Amino acid sequence: MAMTLWLTTTVAxxxxxxxxxxxxxxxxxxxxxxxKQVARSERAILPASPADALDAAEx
Numbered sequence: 001m002a003m004t005l006w007l008t009t010t011v012a013x014x015x016x017x018x019x020x021x022x023x024x025x026x027x028x029x030x031x032x033x034x035x036k037q038v039a040r041s042e043r044a045i046l047p048a049s050p051a052d053a054l055d056a057a058e059x
């Protein structure tokens with residue numbers, strides 16, 4: 001909810017309901033405060049397991 005309120009005031013999110021309906025977690029969003037735009041970024045590649053995440057962090 002806080003993200004919706006922040007986006008609505010920061011980038012003039014026109015339709016918060018449609019924003020949430022279109023959101024596919026784990027989407028990454030790029031918020032351009034200067035241009036007052038929010039856009040979907042490329043999807044994150046999530047590790048298969050917590051151990052994989054630790055291995056990647058150590059590299």
